[in-house]
Amino acid sequence: MAARDVLRLYALDGGSVTVAGADWAEFADDGAYDGRPTAITLPVPSFLVRHPDGDLVWDTGMSRTRTDLGDWATAGPSLVDQLALVGAAPAGIRFLALSHGHWDHSGNAGLFAASTWIVNPAERAAMFDDESRASQAMSDYGALEAAKTIVITDDHDVFGDGSVTIVQAPGHTPGHSVLLVRLPDAGPILLCGDLWHMDESRRGRRVPTFNSDRAQTLASMDKVEALIAAAGARVIIQHEAADIAALPAFPQPLR
Numbered sequence: 001m002a003a004r005d006v007l008r009l010y011a012l013d014g015g016s017v018t019v020a021g022a023d024w025a026e027f028a029d030d031g032a033y034d035g036r037p038t039a040i041t042l043p044v045p046s047f048l049v050r051h052p053d054g055d056l057v058w059d060t061g062m063s064r065t066r067t068d069l070g071d072w073a074t075a076g077p078s079l080v081d082q083l084a085l086v087g088a089a090p091a092g093i094r095f096l097a098l099s100h101g102h103w104d105h106s107g108n109a110g111l112f113a114a115s116t117w118i119v120n121p122a123e124r125a126a127m128f129d130d131e132s133r134a135s136q137a138m139s140d141y142g143a144l145e146a147a148k149t150i151v152i153t154d155d156h157d158v159f160g161d162g163s164v165t166i167v168q169a170p171g172h173t174p175g176h177s178v179l180l181v182r183l184p185d186a187g188p189i190l191l192c193g194d195l196w197h198m199d200e201s202r203r204g205r206r207v208p209t210f211n212s213d214r215a216q217t218l219a220s221m222d223k224v225e226a227l228i229a230a231a232g233a234r235v236i237i238q239h240e241a242a243d244i245a246a247l248p249a250f251p252q253p254l255r
Contacts, residue, residue, distance in 0.1 A: 007051055007163055008253035009181055009189060010086060011244060014046040014061015015076035017104060027197055028206040029214065042198075042239040044104045046079060047191060048086070049181055050253070053159050054094030057115070058179050058191060059238070063107035063140045079108050085251040090114065095158060097166055099193025099238075100173040101127035101141070109141035118150045118158065118166060123175025126212075169195050169224055171217030172208070178224055180233060185255045188233035195224060197239045 019027070020039030027033050049056040064075040083089055096112040099105055101123055128145060132138065150156075158164040165180045172194045179191040195217075196202040207217045228235060236243045248254055 005052055006255060007049070007181070007183055008255055009183060009186075009247075010048040010050070010250055010253050011247045012046040012048060012061070012079060012082045012250055013043075013076040014059065014079070014107070015044040015104070016041050016074050017044060017062075017239075018042070018072045020072075026209045027201065028204070029209045029211075030206070032204060032206060040198075041241070043241055043244045044076065045238055045244055046076075046108070047179075048083065048088065049164055049179075050086075050088075051159050051164060055088060055092065056095040056097060056158055056164060057093050057112055058097055059099055059105045059193070060096075060108040060112070062104050063136075065139060066103070066107070066136050068136050069103075073104075075107070079111065082250060086253075096144075096147075097158075097177070097179070098123075099178065099191070100176040101132075101137075102173065102194065103137060103140065105193070106137070106141045110139075110143035113143035113147045116148045116150055117144050118152060118156060120153065120168065120170075120175025120177060121151050122170070123173060123177075124149075124151070126174050167224065167227060169193070169220035171195075171213050171215075171220045172211050174212050176220070180227065180231065182231075183255055186234070188231040189254065190224070190228055190231075190233040190235045192224070192235060192237055194238070195220060196237050199237055199240050199242070202235075202237065 018041045024033040024036040046061040047058040062075045090111040093115045096115040097118040156166040163182050167178045169178045181189045
């Protein structure tokens with residue numbers, strides 16, 4: 001088993017999605033991407049944070065069993081098998097946190113029903129509303145409904161030592177959040193969930209048409225940008241291929 005005396009961050013393969021054609025328009029409500037013809041494959045990562053006091057899984061990639069997704073969505077290899085490469089298993093993960101409940105971030109979350117789920121109440125409510133209950137999403141994460149839960153409405157210090165902080169950043173969804181990890185060698189790393197989908201989305205402050213609240217999104221962008229500047233954090237845009245490729249290839253960690 002990998003030693004846990006030092007904080008480490010691992011990027012796991014949770015799959016990929018290809019965005020092309022008219023779908024681009026949905027990623028900017030100001031029309032910036034209307035008519036964009038380029039097809040781009042976006043990674044869908046999952047992350048393991050290994051802390052001396054336990055493990056945290058952040059986002060869980062895409063489901064390997066869903067039948068309602070098109071051929072533009074490709075599931076990654078088994079998270080169970082990937083975790084085994086570093087001596088971890090779902091049953092031994094102390095904490096689970098999702099940036100938000102969308103299918104490409106919660107697809108394997110049910111594997112971690114034995115963990116303590118850290119979640120914003122508005123996000124939990126959205127994940128278990130009538131529409132979600134009627135969808136295949138319940139096969140992805142429905143087991144979390146009975147999981148031990150820590151409900152948070154403010155920024156949350158996961159291990160109580162300032163090294164791993166869940167930061168509230170609503171707007172993409174009602175309880176969307178980002179994760180700040182302060183690594184001993186690499187320094188502060190900010191995992192941004194879907195606050196931004198691409199680097200150009202960040203530069204242009206693009207708000208997708210499918211976000212739950214535009215004003216909240218822009219306020220969250222301002223909040224997180226201020227945090228990034230204050231912490232001197234390296235930003236990992238989770239769907240930006242260059243950002244994910246720049247991380248150590250699993251099973252190597254960022255220390």
